[in-house]
Amino acid sequence: MEREKEDKGIITGSRRDFLKWGAFVGCAAAMFGGVAEAVKAVEDKTKPYIFADKVIRTGCPAHNCGGRCLLKVSVKEGKIIRIETDDRPGDSIEDPQLRACVRGRSYRNRQYHPDRLKYPMKRVGKRGEGKFERISWEEAINKVASEITRVKNKYGNSALYVPYGTGSYNQVNGRQTANRLLNMIGGSLGFYNSYSWACTNIATPYVYGTKVSGNQRQDWVNSKYIIMWSWNPCEMRDGTNSEYYLKKAKENGAKIICIDPRMTLSAVALADEWIPIRPGTDTAMMSAMAYVMIKENLYDSDFVKKYTVGFDSSLMPGGCEKEESYKDYILGTRDGIPKTPEWAEAITSVPKETIARIAREYATAKPAMLYQGYGIQRRAYGETAVIAGCVLASITGNVGIPGGWAGGIALQADDGGPFWNIFPEGDNPVNAKIPVFLWSEAVLRGKEMTAADGVIGAEKLDNNIKLIYAVASNALINQHANTNRSAKILSDESLVEFIVVHEQFMTPTAKFADILLPACTQFETWGLEDGWKYGDEVILMPQVVDAPYETKSDFAICSLVAEKLGVKEKYTEGRNEKEWIAYLIEEYRKTRFPDVPALKEFEESNIGVYSTPITKPHIAFADFRKDPVKHKLNTPSGKIEIFSRQLFEKNNPKEIPPVPKYIQEWESPFGKEADKYPLQVIGNHYLERVHSTHDNNAITNEAFPQRVFLNPVDAVKRGLKTGDKAKVYNDRGIMIIPCRVTSRIMPGVISIPQGAWWTPDENGIDRRGNVNVLTSERWTPLAFGTAQHTIMVQVEKA
């Protein structure tokens, strides 16, 4: 996941409601003093921590889990001996404790893992073989600097690339440190978008003209009916406390429906009803819901007329009057296929009666939320599923009201929410950017890539990627689609000529490094984080223990390279890690948190977090709802675009329809491919790890072992029972891992939780269960995003 900074007005942008925020945060400032006293009072009452030398509140290392939580870390003789969590008194819905999950609480196992990388190393075997030899920092830095210089001189800066990687979001640790480094010496090829939410990131603005389509979460308690569509906050968190807010909504009377191929942890804990749906068919069910609403006149026709375009032929945008409206599509006026619940049942596997009932319930239970998780859009036509959800919210009039939900990417109103990284990367003199998912294309055929491949900022690329500088990234091998393909590409030294990796462990990506540099963990340097997608807090991350062995922060490593390249002063601006954090706190003061305490006070208070209690949650599109003429949306029509003229002009109606349509996926149970590979795979998030981080953590492993989950119907056919080894394969790869037979997943679908470390045996068969040996590098039509969930496989007893 990577937040798009450009349209968020981070440091430089304008804040449209600054005064209101000022007033808000004023209360928070008073609160901070109050909390400090309260926390101190608790500490005074308790026994001194005689077992520890010091107890420090700090942020849980941000590995892009979807949460930003608080840890209370006890240190003795330079070692972390205990990890507790947020214990601020007064755990309220306005300002809840930021309780860490199983991964944060298991962190000591990762922190003191014997496999930590300890010294700089250089590759001695073939690339990817994983054979390394210890070298000095001097030799390592010399090599990195000289290779950067060599590649830059030979090809130009656009041959340099800092890949996607979400292992660290703590300012001085993480990918951003390398971006700043390369920007100081002429820049590098950029990327846009993310693996997590490519389609919703691109599609949402086509409907709403913005990505800020989410109410603040405290508003969820105002909802009467909540559809969790492929949304599983108990496992991916989606903001610390999201599951807790939903509990509060349910306690407040909301009915909760969970639509998901798996009976997820969230479904068990929160749902009144679980509705399994065949993956990749969400738009079909949404269309049938619209059919019921239209036929039974349950949609909000006043809202539709006043606030939207494209619903029916009378509301088409200028120049498109003759085109197929949304209603035309739903009723089958032109294609002859009414999108009835019967039609959808055959596609989705959801009973027609259920589809009709959910349509009626959602349309009539105002205010209601239809929250789209991100799984439905990491698929072949993820864009349409996003838009279809937004359209349902719109035609039921649930946009711009408390308890409603507009859908889409739903960044938090009214300012877009947390910033994530604010460590200044500097300007990149190379303008060209590729869609993040197409990096391997840029390795193979960068020079051929144009707008047709999603290139922006330049007409075409003038280089293939020749040098990769990977920091906190296991994306190259492990998390990108089609691992065997990625490994083949990267092992060819004539393509990418040099790979440097900063890492904490010998990950599958680290094995492909030419120079491998040992990074310290977040507990071993300074950091700062704000909330994830939601959240109104700043969390300070003081250095808790010393960096062990020869490890260094990513910032420190990049500083050494910068020195060798003659740009040290420019790179560091004379600041060390702690001084950067002091500087960045000031940046928060200039923007979201004018009253956040300066570093000294923040550190001395040992609260760890500065938060803004939310008593009156912001509602996305409230202004627009109040006065759609005065507060036009930033779409061509100024209204909600159910029919998008911009999409129409893409002139690719089969893949990018101007109204959301169900499109059969390119690997589907309805296609010929199903003869050979009859099972769909979902690579869902898993509490054992954060993407691939923690996969070597014995405590989370014990709690959530890696397995392939399949339904008894499919297991019996294959003679599989829980604990048996299952062979899962398609044309792209093979894995053999234990299986868990469970009725908590629907027949025809298996789950292989994503993020397990690729562990090929001598025959190339993965023995750990990295779902990406099965996934495809094919990208989605509009967003150029990942479709890693769209795959078919076969399973047999190994």
Place this chain on the structure above:
Amino acid sequence: MSKQYGFYVDSSYCSGCKTCQAACIDKNNLDRGVLWRRVYEVNEGGWKKVGNAWVPNVIAYNVSLSCNHCENPLCVKNCPTTAMHKDSRGIVTVDENKCIGCRYCEWSCPYGAPKYNEKKGVMSKCNLCADFIEEGKDPACVAACPMRVLEFGEMDALKKKYGSVNEVFPLPPGGITKPSVVIKPHKSEADVKSISAAINNREEV
């Protein structure tokens, strides 16, 4: 006995995220395979093809469980050395100096609470984070729960607040040991018998 401390477990909102388990491991420095608090996943049910749809009749819920510090602890009764004992706060705890590691307590506890410590050759178990309680803090598992489904307190108060249900599937009848726990069952617990549900995560507990 002046006090009896115990737990409240709201199974209805428990997701099975196992943060309680991890917090317990961290607090007590437990080895792998030794789970003083663990989460049982109950799951069963079948699928039927109706028309073009797959229709589930599936239930699932979680029960987070540690030692219940029972009123009539069989582990204490069956301990040949009096190592296993109940203190004035109602906490059932093991005196490692007296324990000979015979594992009778493990065998007799219907909840599987006492766990053998192979390194030391003695039994180990949840002690309700007695040190935390002394400090006025909640036990580690309770303070950890992201869903806030665990509570700690004196049993009289917990019963007053939450009633007296102390047995849900897959736990044994409460009458055997009188466990100091109040449980709010998940809605699916009512269907356990009709669907013949079972613990589905034995390899994890």
